[in-house]
Amino acid sequence: xxxxxxxxxLQIAVFVMVNAILGVSIYLxxxxxxxxxxxxxxxxxxxxxxxxxxxxxxxxxxxxxxIGGIAASLMSIIIGFPALRLTGIYLAIATLGxxxxxxxxxxxxxxxxxxxxISGIPTLGTKISKMLSSFGLPQKFGGLSVQQTSTLLVLLIxxxxxxxxxxxxxxxxxxxxxxxxxxxxxxxxxxEAMGINTTYYKLLAFALGALIAGIAGGLSAHLTFFIGPKxxxxxxxxxxxxxxxxxxxxxxFGPIVGALILTLLPELLRSASNYRLMIYGALLxxxxxxxxxxxISEETVRFWKSKLGRGSK
Amino acid sequence: xTLVLDQxxxxxxxxxxxxxxxxxxTEGEIVGIIGPNGAGKTTLFNLITxxxxxxxxxxxxxxxxxxxxxxxxxxxxxxxxxxxxIRLFGHLSPLDNVMxxxxxxxxAGVWKGLWRTPAQRKEEKATRERAQTLLxxxxxxxxxDSPASSLxxxxxxxxxxARALATEPEIILxxxxxxxxxxxxxxxxxxxxxxxxxxxxxxxLIEHDMNLVMNVCDRVMVINFGQMIxxxxxxxxxxxxxxIEAYLGREEG
Ligand SMILES: Nc1ncnc2c1ncn2[C@@H]1O[C@H](COP(=O)(O)OP(=O)(O)OP(=O)(O)O)[C@@H](O)[C@H]1O
Ligand SMILES: [Mg+2]
Numbered sequence: 001x002x003x004x005x006x007x008x009x010l011q012i013a014v015f016v017m018v019n020a021i022l023g024v025s026i027y028l029x030x031x032x033x034x035x036x037x038x039x040x041x042x043x044x045x046x047x048x049x050x051x052x053x054x055x056x057x058x059x060x061x062x063x064x065x066x067i068g069g070i071a072a073s074l075m076s077i078i079i080g081f082p083a084l085r086l087t088g089i090y091l092a093i094a095t096l097g098x099x100x101x102x103x104x105x106x107x108x109x110x111x112x113x114x115x116x117x118i119s120g121i122p123t124l125g126t127k128i129s130k131m132l133s134s135f136g137l138p139q140k141f142g143g144l145s146v147q148q149t150s151t152l153l154v155l156l157i158x159x160x161x162x163x164x165x166x167x168x169x170x171x172x173x174x175x176x177x178x179x180x181x182x183x184x185x186x187x188x189x190x191x192e193a194m195g196i197n198t199t200y201y202k203l204l205a206f207a208l209g210a211l212i213a214g215i216a217g218g219l220s221a222h223l224t225f226f227i228g229p230k231x232x233x234x235x236x237x238x239x240x241x242x243x244x245x246x247x248x249x250x251x252x253f254g255p256i257v258g259a260l261i262l263t264l265l266p267e268l269l270r271s272a273s274n275y276r277l278m279i280y281g282a283l284l285x286x287x288x289x290x291x292x293x294x295x296i297s298e299e300t301v302r303f304w305k306s307k308l309g310r311g312s313k
Numbered sequence: 314x315t316l317v318l319d320q321x322x323x324x325x326x327x328x329x330x331x332x333x334x335x336x337x338x339t340e341g342e343i344v345g346i347i348g349p350n351g352a353g354k355t356t357l358f359n360l361i362t363x364x365x366x367x368x369x370x371x372x373x374x375x376x377x378x379x380x381x382x383x384x385x386x387x388x389x390x391x392x393x394x395x396x397x398x399i400r401l402f403g404h405l406s407p408l409d410n411v412m413x414x415x416x417x418x419x420x421a422g423v424w425k426g427l428w429r430t431p432a433q434r435k436e437e438k439a440t441r442e443r444a445q446t447l448l449x450x451x452x453x454x455x456x457x458d459s460p461a462s463s464l465x466x467x468x469x470x471x472x473x474x475a476r477a478l479a480t481e482p483e484i485i486l487x488x489x490x491x492x493x494x495x496x497x498x499x500x501x502x503x504x505x506x507x508x509x510x511x512x513x514x515x516x517x518l519i520e521h522d523m524n525l526v527m528n529v530c531d532r533v534m535v536i537n538f539g540q541m542i543x544x545x546x547x548x549x550x551x552x553x554x555x556x557i558e559a560y561l562g563r564e565e566g
Contacts, residue, residue, distance in 0.1 A: 168427055175426030175433070176419055176440075179405075183413045186402035193362055193396075195388035195417030195480050204423070298404060302458070 005144065010151040014223060016263045017158035021216040023243040023255030024165045029209035030249040031178075032202050033185035034084065035092045037237045039213045041099035042072040044106060044232035046214025047221040051118045052111060054222070061127060065218035072214025073207045080206045084199065087188075099237055106229045117228025124154045124222045158219070162256070165212065169252035181205055213240075242280075246287055248294020257296060315340050315515060316361070316392070316484055321370030323356055323539075330356045331539045333370070338484065343506065343516040345530035345547075347523070349559070353539040354519045355397055358486050362394050363387045374484075389417045393482035395473040397489045397519070403462035407453050407472050410461050411444035414479025447475040451505060467498045474505070484515040491522045503529050527551065535559070 022039065029036045050068035053059035059067070083094050106112045129150035144152070172178040180201045183191035192198045221227045239262065247258025262280075269276050287294070316338040323331040331353040338344055346354050360367050363384040372379045379387055393414075402410050419440055425433040448455045451471040453464070461472060470490050477485055487506070491499045499522060506529050509516055520526045526533060527547040535543040535550060537559040543550060550556055 171427050171429070172423065175423075175437070176416060176421045177423050177426050179409060179413050180416055182405055182409070183402045183416075186404060187400050189364070189384070190396065190400040190402070191413070192384045193364070193388060193394060194414050194476060195385050195393075196413070197383075197385050208423075 005148055005152070007147065007151065010148070010155060012264070012267055013155055014151070014158060016260055017155065017162055018216055018220050018223065019240075019243065019259035019263045020162050020256045021158070021165065021212060021219070022240045023247065023259040024162070024169065024252060025209045025212035025216060026240050026244045027169065027209075027249055027252050027255045028205055028212065030244055031181045031185060032205040033188070034202060034206060035088060036095045036206060036209065037092050037234075037241060038076070038079070038095035038098045039209065039240045040232045040234065040236035041095075041102040042076060042210040042213035043217035043220070043236065044099075044102050044229075045072040045075055046217030047227050047232065048106060048112050048118070048217075049214070050218035051121050051221045051227055055118060055121055056111070061122065061124065061222055065215055065222070068218035068221075069211045069215035072217065073211035076207045076210030077203060080203045084202045084206060096234060096237065099232070099234055103229050103233055106232075112229075115229060117226055117231075118221075119226040121221055121225055121227065123225060124157070124219075125150045127222075128153050154223070161215075161219075166252055166256070173252075177201070177204070242284065244294065245284065246294060248296045248300075250293065250297045251301065254294050254296040258294070315375055316517075317371075317373045318357075318361075319371040319373075321357075321360060321367045321372060323353075323360055323365075323367050329539050331360070331367075331536075334536070334539075334541050335370075336534055336541065336544065338515060338517060340483075340515055341510065341513065342531045343510055343518060343529055345526040345533040346517065346519045346536060347521070347526055347533060347550075348536035352536045354536055355488055357536070358394055358488055358517075358519065361387070361486065362392060385417065388480050388482070391481070391483035392486065393477035393480040393484075394486040395470070395477050395488055395490060397492065399466075399469050399473060401461045401469055401472060401476070404460045406459070407448060407457050407461050407464065407475075408441070408444055408455060410472060411447050411475045411479045412440050414476040415440045415443060416480075418479075418481050444475075444479060447478050448472075450478070450508070451475040452501065467494045470494065471502075471505070474509075478509070478514075482514065484517060485509060486517045486519075488519045489521060490518070491520055491525050499525055 022043065025039055029039070046068035049071040050064040053064040053067060054061055079098055083091060083098070086094055107114055112118065125147070129146045132146055132150060180191070180196045183194065183196060184198050184201055188198055217232070242262055243255040243258035245258070246262060247256065248254030266276055269279060272279070318334055318336050321331060321334045322329065334357065346357065348354055359365055361372060361379065363379065363382050363386070366380060374390055374392060377390065402413060405413070419436050421433040421436050445455045451474050453468050453472050453475065461469065464472065470493070474487065474490065491502055494502060503525055506516055506518065518526065518530065530547055533545065533547055533550045534541055535556050542559060543553045543556045545553065
């Protein structure tokens with residue numbers, strides 16, 4: 001038990017969860033066919049808003065995180081109005097530029113502490129273990145240390161958030177708004193001609209994606225003691241995009257699986273760390289060549305449904 | 314008069330796709346628009362539905378100016394269309410395609426969709442049932458789980474009509490619905506268009522299939538090189554020397 005629940009594994013599991021949440025964020029923007037590369041920027045806004053609120057203004061974490069998400073989504077609406085007139089590669093470039101602008105602003109503002117970043121952020125883990133101690137929990141509880149218990153609880157919180165987000169996306173898909181998203185993704189001008197206000201729904205998807213990226217940013221700020229502008233540079237955006245490229249973006253499970261694989265892979269490849277990027281590259285080129293729709297697509301689901309359906313008869 | 318075009322022109326760069334076209338569509342009629350390839354028929358639909366603005370002229374619907382309205386607004390007002398080059402939402406099921414059409418007549422937003430409130434469930438049920446009725450009307454099987462793009466060509470054209478009808482239009486604009494259909498399918502289409510008329514809707518039909526046009530339309534307009542060269546009943550059009558020369562004659566010769 002102790003072997004499995006060692007701090008290192010738990011930490012990785014926590015990162016998998018945060019990245020899976022980021023996967024949901026890219027899924028939502030992609031669900032109207034918008035290739036937005038602004039997610040690291042929105043994550044950064046969420047993380048900094050949240051960290052400043054807790055460290056400098058003494059806000060409780062559970063309030064600061066949603067506020068960070070809302071700040072990111074407000075920003076997405078502001079930049080979305082002009083940016084969503086662009087499509088395809090132009091939108092990608094504009095949003096990538098947005099991410100860089102956020103990084104440079106963060107680097108130069110006093111309140112964000114410039115290149116030094118913000119440190120001494122109260123982590124969720126320590127918050128929870130303090131709470132546990134104040135409830136009079138003994139140092140060892142059911143064979144687990146307080147640290148393990150609190151990390152497990154953090155993990156549980158993250159799992160619950162992810163489960164809720166998946167629930168949200170699945171419900172959305174089978175609703176009027178989800179159908180509008182899918183129609184826009186399939187053929188934007190036909191969707192508009194069928195009575196869908198495409199600007200509104202594209203902006204909605206963009207803002208939902210930013211909200212979730214902002215929340216993921218706030219969460220990640222409170223999982224480590226420190227955030228700096230480097231954490232949200234464009235490599236982060238590329239990483240998030242890769243979740244969707246690898247896992248597929250037809251279904252919400254795609255980017256989640258992508259996040260799982262791409263977060264675990266570097267840990268598994270630690271011994272071959274010199275070749276890590278090469279292996280990444282090879283993996284992606286292989287995907288592009290043989291399965292451009294990603295690991296999980298609608299056809300995959302259809303295939304297994306019919307297969308399992310037939311099997312049970 | 315529901316739909317009125319007044320001296321409408323459209324040019325693309327130097328090319329005058331339409332020049333000074335005027336016509337009126339009366340409630341409940343089936344109007345045919347014919348003309349050789351490249352005459353400007355589809356451009357006319359694009360102007361009416363707000364895909365792009367005319368270079369000059371006025372388009373009104375029930376007295377309301379359509380100029381400057383985005384396409385979805387035009388659809389909300391009660392004009393729906395199909396496309397000459399089929400533009401279904403290919404990976405969605407036929408039923409979902411039609412349900413998308415009902416978008417502008419329904420309300421549930423993100424919140425109601427998330428929690429499936431009683432109002433949302435009622436709306437979804439009504440939307441689904443209506444979509445199924447429309448699929449039945451056009452003759453596409455209702456419970457197909459495969460994507461719309463896998464349907465045979467003729468079915469896809471019919472599905473587009475069902476999707477347009479789901480927006481609850483008063484005027485439906487059909488752009489070459491018989492293209493690629495065989496004789497039997499075209500005959501079914503004729504009956505369908507008649508049925509749409511009896512549902513109280515106005516139909517504007519662009520079509521190359523003369524047999525269909527002459528059999529189904531109350532009135533026919535002929536466009537050639539962006540200009541309206543004739544207008545009248547099918548019988549009159551068939552007699553019109555200008556039309557015979559510009560269009561029918563070419564086919565016969
Ligand atoms: N978006 C556009 N940009 C530039 N030129 C266009 C555009 N749309 C149409 N045209 C041109 O306008 C003219 C009329 O085209 P339109 O599609 O309206 O013809 P049509 O009568 O529908 O022909 P068909 O019977 O082949 O469908 C053509 O010369 C076409 O090339
Ligand atoms: Mg045409």
